[in-house]
Amino acid sequence: MLAAYRSCLSPQHSKYLLISNLLGRLPNGMAPLAIALFLRSQGLGFGTVGAVTALYGLSMAVGGPLLGRAVDRFGQVRVLPVSAGISAVGFLALVGAGDGSVAAASAAAVLAGLFSPPLEPCLRTLWPSVLKDPRDISAAYALDASLQEVVFVAGPLLVVGLTSVADPSVALVVTTVAMLVGTLAYIVPEPVRHWRAEPRTPDWAGPLRSVRLRQLLVSLAFVGAGLGALNIATVAYQEHVGSDGLSGILLGVNAAGALIGGLYYGAREWRADTSQRLTVLLLGMFLCNLPLVLVPHPIVVGVLVFCSGLFLAPALTCGFAIIGEVAPQGTVTEAFAWMVTAVLAGNALGSSTAGTAEQQVGIWASFLVLVVAGAVAFATAALFRRGRSGFGGPTALSGKQAAS
Template identity: 45%
Template structure:
């Protein structure tokens, strides 16, 4: 397993692109907690902090596919780096203005969220031109999903360390400054500079004109609902046991399960089309959420949380392949960005639904939101399996032909360097 990922990271450009993307995405991974801590330090209420974080999230959800489309049209450096600077300037404006003028504070987080660079989708568009071989690309998607789990664990810890050393405002500025450096590291690399999307058919729907992609997005909206609800349910579970630290333990177990599952998935060479495999993985993911309804003792619940996380990273990794197969030509970055947006919106909906569920039915009911989300994600895939079995002939097919004719990144012809046919 380690040897397989080591081989990927030893490939020229791979480690730099992965590290730069993760560092560049730190501001996005830490924004909710950083905004909340800043608001509280400025004397604002939890309500205001939550509202600012929510507005940031909505703005990010709107901006990702729009910026992703711009990347497909204009290339990565001309979009990613200016967007990173504008996003950082939004957070700088928040730090300078404080919360004394709410309208200005909301404007600042809108700018920061709207212009968050689509580094996640951009990295997945680059993998085929960097790695070439299809199996390597699929393992890179799994490594990508695992790295996300690490980032979303380490990021909030980094914020708390910076806050303890300096202040919430300093944490915001440092994290966003680091994010700009990460984006800069990516866009000055050779793969990012020479990458061009395949020629695209002009269509106002862009990537969303693909029925298969729409089916996948519908499913992962509900996966997001499940994951978002667990964050609230975990807090309620900790309160029930009079131990607030239990929440952190449950989230760590969930992340550890995803880490183990992603490593295992990426270590194996998979045969056959990914769509039927995704159906099985999402079914197992849904089954993993059901035992959480039992809300047993802390030790048993921690084990169940770990089991519930095992199939999350494999589901994401397999979904990346499906996105690649169904994205229309010239829309690969936009298509991946839509997955980010849909998952994020679903998570926000799950968080919002779990709160009333706790009030009305207790902790078990809030975990029930996760169970329902998992089941609905599976049902969407079952209902649309015929659509998903017919891949869109687009980015992936184009790149497969290009990759077979070019052995190194400098030889990839502009316009034929994104996506990969699984």
């Protein structure tokens, strides 16, 4: 396992690109919980908290493909710093709207999300120009999917640590600083400054003209819905058991499981094709989340969310491989951005639904939203495979192939 990852990190710039990109992506793990805790500290109900958090996620979902298309057209250096600067204004405006104004908070969350820099798709698009060996590129995709879980381990824990010693608004400020510093550091190396997308065939749909890509996005949207429900359910569970900081710990445990599962998955060669692996992984996530509806003891909840996380990063790695196969030429960044968008759109739906379910029915209902989302994600992937419209072969290294 170490040999595979050591090889992909040995070329010049690869370590720096990965570290700086992860720093800039830290807000992805911090912002949802930071926004939720900040708004709760202002006395807003779970329905409102879930709605504003959903607005942030939906705005990222809308802005990601638009910024990805801009990157494919103008390059990463011209797009990333501008988007990061505008997103920072949104986060700081959210802090300023902490007087209980729901409209102002919602508008600020939309601005912060809409212009969130698309660092994830940019790095995944860049790997083939930094790494020449196809095996190294494949390992880099797996490592990227695994280490992004560090964001979801460190992010919530950092938010919990900050809110335990300072006002919740401090967590939003730190989120902003991390995004700006990471983005500006990432665009310094030569590969980023010189990267250009391949020529593309003009088409308003871009990568979405690929049927197989659209099929994948449906399933991943429900994976995102489960993650969004988990964000809200853990905050509600924290209050239910009266244990401050438990929400961040549970989210961190889930992400730690994903980190371990992803690293193990990426170090092995698998005989089953990608669509079959994706279906099995989604089934595993669903089965691990199912007992949460019973609202068990915190230790049991921790074990369950950890086991669920073991399947998360491998499932996302399958998504990277599939996108690499089916993205039309010249649309790779936008295609990867659409994957992020699918997850975020589902995340926003899950957050909003779980918040409303908790407020109207009870905490068990917020966990039920998580379970139902997982069931639909698995069923959708299984249905596509049974219908012989599977997602693709076992691996993919670039986005040069034409759409099917």
